[in-house]
Amino acid sequence: MIIFNYFMIAVIVILALYISLIKNHINALLAYGMFGAALSAVFFILNAPDVAIVEITVGAAFIFFIYLIAIKKVGKVRVYYVLTPYMVEKRENKIMGFEYALLNHFIEAKGLEVEYVEVSEEESFQKLEKSGDILIGGHTKINDNEILESEEFLPTKIFMVGKPNKTSYGYFEEDLEAKYKLDEFNDNFIIDLIRYKYLLYLGKTFNNNKVEELKTTGYKILFNSNNDFLKEEFNDFIEEFKNDKDKYEELIRRYIG
Amino acid sequence: MIKTIISIILLSSIFFIFIFNVNIGDATSTFTPELIIRENGSQNMVSSIVLDFRLFDTFFEVLVFTIAIIGVSFYMEKLPEYKGKDTILRSPVIQIMTPILFQIIVLISLYIALTGHIGPGGGFAAGVILGTGLIGVSFVKPMDEIENIFKRSKIEKFKILSPLLIIIYGILGLVWGDTYFANFPLTGEVGSLLSGGSAVLINFIIGFEVFAGTWTILYKFIKHRGLL
Numbered sequence: 001m002i003i004f005n006y007f008m009i010a011v012i013v014i015l016a017l018y019i020s021l022i023k024n025h026i027n028a029l030l031a032y033g034m035f036g037a038a039l040s041a042v043f044f045i046l047n048a049p050d051v052a053i054v055e056i057t058v059g060a061a062f063i064f065f066i067y068l069i070a071i072k073k074v075g076k077v078r079v080y081y082v083l084t085p086y087m088v089e090k091r092e093n094k095i096m097g098f099e100y101a102l103l104n105h106f107i108e109a110k111g112l113e114v115e116y117v118e119v120s121e122e123e124s125f126q127k128l129e130k131s132g133d134i135l136i137g138g139h140t141k142i143n144d145n146e147i148l149e150s151e152e153f154l155p156t157k158i159f160m161v162g163k164p165n166k167t168s169y170g171y172f173e174e175d176l177e178a179k180y181k182l183d184e185f186n187d188n189f190i191i192d193l194i195r196y197k198y199l200l201y202l203g204k205t206f207n208n209n210k211v212e213e214l215k216t217t218g219y220k221i222l223f224n225s226n227n228d229f230l231k232e233e234f235n236d237f238i239e240e241f242k243n244d245k246d247k248y249e250e251l252i253r254r255y256i257g
Numbered sequence: 258m259i260k261t262i263i264s265i266i267l268l269s270s271i272f273f274i275f276i277f278n279v280n281i282g283d284a285t286s287t288f289t290p291e292l293i294i295r296e297n298g299s300q301n302m303v304s305s306i307v308l309d310f311r312l313f314d315t316f317f318e319v320l321v322f323t324i325a326i327i328g329v330s331f332y333m334e335k336l337p338e339y340k341g342k343d344t345i346l347r348s349p350v351i352q353i354m355t356p357i358l359f360q361i362i363v364l365i366s367l368y369i370a371l372t373g374h375i376g377p378g379g380g381f382a383a384g385v386i387l388g389t390g391l392i393g394v395s396f397v398k399p400m401d402e403i404e405n406i407f408k409r410s411k412i413e414k415f416k417i418l419s420p421l422l423i424i425i426y427g428i429l430g431l432v433w434g435d436t437y438f439a440n441f442p443l444t445g446e447v448g449s450l451l452s453g454g455s456a457v458l459i460n461f462i463i464g465f466e467v468f469a470g471t472w473t474i475l476y477k478f479i480k481h482r483g484l485l
Contacts, residue, residue: 049376049377050301050303050304050377050378050379050382052377053369053377053378053382054381054382054385057382057385057386057389058385061389062385062388062389062471065389065392065475066474066475066478069475069478069479069482069483070478070482
């Protein structure tokens with residue numbers, strides 16, 4: 001019996017090291033169940049059957065269930081996206097783009113389930129507040145106190161072409177009207193870098209107007225006003241992601257160039 | 258800032274006043290096993306210590322457990338409810354065996370609570386076994402039915418009364434004993450079911466409290482996070 005006891009104690013030590021070193025959650029949980037059973041056996045051998053009963057129910061069953069429910073996928077997040085060049089694009093029924101890829105990294109890291117829904121520019125904010133969790137699509141400045149903004153995930157610049165009387169989607173000024181159709185942008189507007197690049201790609205030239213750099217800012221992801229927790233998680237994630245230089249720059253190179 | 262400093266000073270002064278004024282005395286017990294069995298009547302000596310000699314400690318354990326459960330309920334309420342579809346396992350083995358196993362689990366739990374003073378067991382183990390057994394039922398029954406039972410039984414409110422019951426029992430100790438938390442004087446014959454004074458009663462109170470608590474935790478987790 002003494003030998004069996006020493007064997008069990010060795011098992012406990014090995015399992016404890018295994019639990020603390022393993023990365024996979026489910027494996028750690030299974031090992032914790034075995035740990036509880038082994039500890040219960042040790043208690044039983046050491047003449048403490050009362051404690052052994054409690055340990056085998058709490059350690060091997062109850063905590064196992066609780067953790068199993070706790071580490072499961074949290075639930076569905078509804079993401080609305082506004083089609084934006086380079087950020088969220090649709091090609092052959094597949095969504096792609098920088099912001100989409102970045103958000104997918106975040107969703108994967110947090111173990112969330114996600115549902116992407118396309119939304120038009122006109123009703124994006126109402127839909128976000130009504131039934132969505134996240135809104136993506138190259139937002140730089142919004143005039144809405146309710147909606148939460150994340151940290152800047154990509155630096156950008158705002159350009160002023162001519163004497164501005166309108167702005168592009170994503171950059172909202174109180175006294176200027178926002179227009180959504182990029183093809184109609186010919187002169188006198190404020191625009192952000194990504195969309196400006198797209199205009200150049202379309203073959204537009206602004207020789208008659210002076211192109212001026214207005215200010216430096218960054219793109220943000222928008223959250224529903226109830227999703228403060230998700231926003232904090234995303235801010236932590238983006239800080240960590242930016243430190244991983246290779247991955248971040250590779251993502252920029254692939255989608256923006 | 259000033260408030261924090263003042264409260265820290267007050268707390269530490271209360272702590273030190275308490276420490277310097279409490280007479281701890283000789284910590285070793287003068288009871289021998291024979292004395293314990295003669296005085297309490299429980300065959301399981303752990304039970305007689307936990308439920309009679311050190312009932313004051315047990316009471317605070319139950320209180321801490323209750324407060325922890327209230328905290329879990331309170332913070333889980335703030336999470337959004339799980340709206341996905343129920344995952345009911347379609348395996349016939351689980352669907353047929355779980356109701357049968359659940360009855361056995363209930364019987365084991367009652368047995369452990371009832372004979373906690375004779376053999377190994379006790380209220381805490383009984384409550385946890387019963388509460389964990391209920392999660393097996395949630396594998397095969399839809400969540401609505403479980404929710405209905407949970408709401409209808411009002412167990413979430415009744416479980417808070419358990420510490421109160423122990424307090425009342427402790428005060429009633431003045432009636433049949435000479436001090437608070439005195440044991441019920443019917444010690445009976447050692448080894449028989451009706452022995453150990455009020456051990457069975459307190460085991461059932463603690464068992465109910467722990468069962469309600471574990472069930473509340475599992476219910477809140479399943480409701481707000483979904484099952485598996």
